[in-house]
Amino acid sequence: MKPDELRSLAQKEAEARKSYRYRINVCCSSGCMPFGALKVLSAFKDAVKEFGVEGECYVARTGCIGTCSIAPAVLIEPGDYLYQNVTPDRAKEIVKEHIVNGRPVKSMLYGNEAYFKKQLRIVLRNAGKIDPLRIEDYIAVGGYYALLKALTRMTPEGVIEEVALSGLKGRGGAGFLTGLKWRYVARATGSPKYVIANLDEGDPGVFANRTLAEADPHAIIEGMAIAAYAVGASKGYIYVRSEYPLAVETLKKAIEAARSMGLLGEKIFETAFSFDIELRLGAGAFVAGEETAILASIEGRRAMPRPRPPYPAQSGLWGKPTLINNVETLANIPVILLKGSEWFASIGAKNCTGTKCFSLTGKVNNPGLIEVPMGITLREVVFEIGGGVPPGRRFKAVQVGGPSGGFLPEQLLDLPIDYESLTKAGAIMGSGGIVVLDDTSCMVDTAKFFTEFCVDESCGKCVPCRVGLYKLYKILDGFTRGEGSLEDLQKVEELCEFIKEASLCGLGQTAPNPTLTTLRYFRDEYVAHILEKKCSAGKCFKNGGGVGGE
């Protein structure tokens, strides 16, 4: 594709988009699909024909709108009218009233403004508003312009500088400065170089990366291509878990579409830059998302982490310099290049710029996929966006950071969400899970549950994680069955310290967080279990002994 061709295609598509008075976006992503989204989609298509408004009303199949709790969700532009729980019958009525008569159907609208008020969509800028399977849709909203800009008007070093100035940090968990990482890979000697997009997302209940890929795959592809240009790579891999069939399908088609338009392949935009992407499917282990395990897996070996150094930037795939970024990190890149690092740096908190996507789940009234500016408080997320805990229940704790994230109590709700504050409080950013617990949860039982998850997911290479976590699980399990003494609490703390400090990779290093934070903030529950055999939530001592019970 020539630069001019991108411009004229974008113009043509944008005009086509404008020629419709209405656009009906029907979410057909993983959350809405099981609730009959495809039937709703065809009902809308039939209805616009039936009422003779096909000429002014475009029906689009889109990715996640972010309100998966009201599935199937439908968004009508202009005006961003969001309809909830749409059925084929309701689709017909919506077309009749909203489109034909110009009267939005109030009773079917999702009336929850608070859910969107504090959100800011940068990564998910196109989610729910474009058809992920039409590359033209992406181009119509400015897609691949950032790549064009990078290739034709910026040097690789210039791109890196822009990303560095934006302050963007890796969204895959550890929060490493993206610009700095790119610089390491750019400076490393060895060729070819590789770029890997990490879409393993092994955390249970977290679906932010999946949603992104299903809703806006080209944002990831464009981000990868720009990264490749910046670091001097010619080949890229997207490492995606095989349990995400729709994401895999979407990405596969998007890669093909980009290739057929010449946006991937040889001499992109008639420059000297060539780049292509291959999909690699992961086998589903949580630890396979760790970067050195991904390297092993792509090379065809067992997905086991290895010690660093050497870092992948020096010696990655087949010993060559390799850049590994999370897909959310990469999806930020096109916007940063187009709008500038200064703009990006003005969003979020001082040392933590931009936004973060979270899967908000658990005991909240409005679960879903949210994107919020960094620095927002947990209270705003849980109570304003999430709408608080269900009626009649009391908030107890919020877990940030996936299975190895810590649990934070009510008194820490005003904590701002940024890497530093979370780590200090014993939680982690992780890859984007926020789980809300109310008073029906027992903290001892919860710590045990997440420890068990990590026991199952440990690769088994190092002793603290493989054996230590299992012993920790056994002790916690004892507490929930009325065994153990107060001295055991100290033993638990010592064991946790050993696991955290001495484990080889991030899995073991973070796995004690649920136990350590519940011990720190909810110690009285442990004491009650041990001394009084009492579980205030009524979860424990089910098999005889103890007080409590539901």
Next chain:
Amino acid sequence: MAEVWEASKMIELTIDGKKVTAKEGDTILKVARENNIYIPALCYLEGVSSFGGCRVCLVEIKGSPRVFASCVTPVAEGMEIITNSERLKRYRKWAVELLLSERPHVCSVCVANGSCELQQLATDLGVDHLRVEREWTNYELDLTHERFAYDPNRCILCTRCIRICDEIEGVHTIDLMLRGKNSKVIFDLNDKWGFAESCTSCGKCSAVCPVGALYVKGKPHSESKRKELASFVTSRRSEKTIG
């Protein structure tokens, strides 16, 4: 050429306050041993690649709050390494205790009693009781090989056998199956050892097994151990350096 030159660049550092010179790229453990400074190690095996799994060889490096496995961490100019703090002792003790408790390591009825590296470490580190419960795994003994025996109940998953069979004998008969605490050392595609066609019966694996998991039948454990090993590892290494 450049690589060769870089690999042999000499640097200075201190270990426990003692100034030493070392080849850049060498691991902390190797440099310490060359200078007669003892750092305990278990999964490490000279002559094959390092694994970094047992975490017994941990050291501290001044300026970092973390601990590092010395068998996989390369030295760097000006590093100040501490090999024996209270904290390191605490961690090493945990590592050994956890290994002892992971499977039924009842030394008194083990072939390796008296010549076991895990047992020796436990004594050195003052492990006199276990703070966590023992696990009584019940894996089947594999006595099908005419010369060797394999008792998974004693295996500490150090992967020495896997590495030596792959990297020195060059046949890769042994590997790991499953993950986490269910990991198990297996032969070929989980065959019985006696039926593992790729095995050349060289005996290297049993010679380097630090515990009583692999052993030579009918021979005192102590005698089947690393005496011959030193010779084949060194010969292989000199081949490597020359080639």
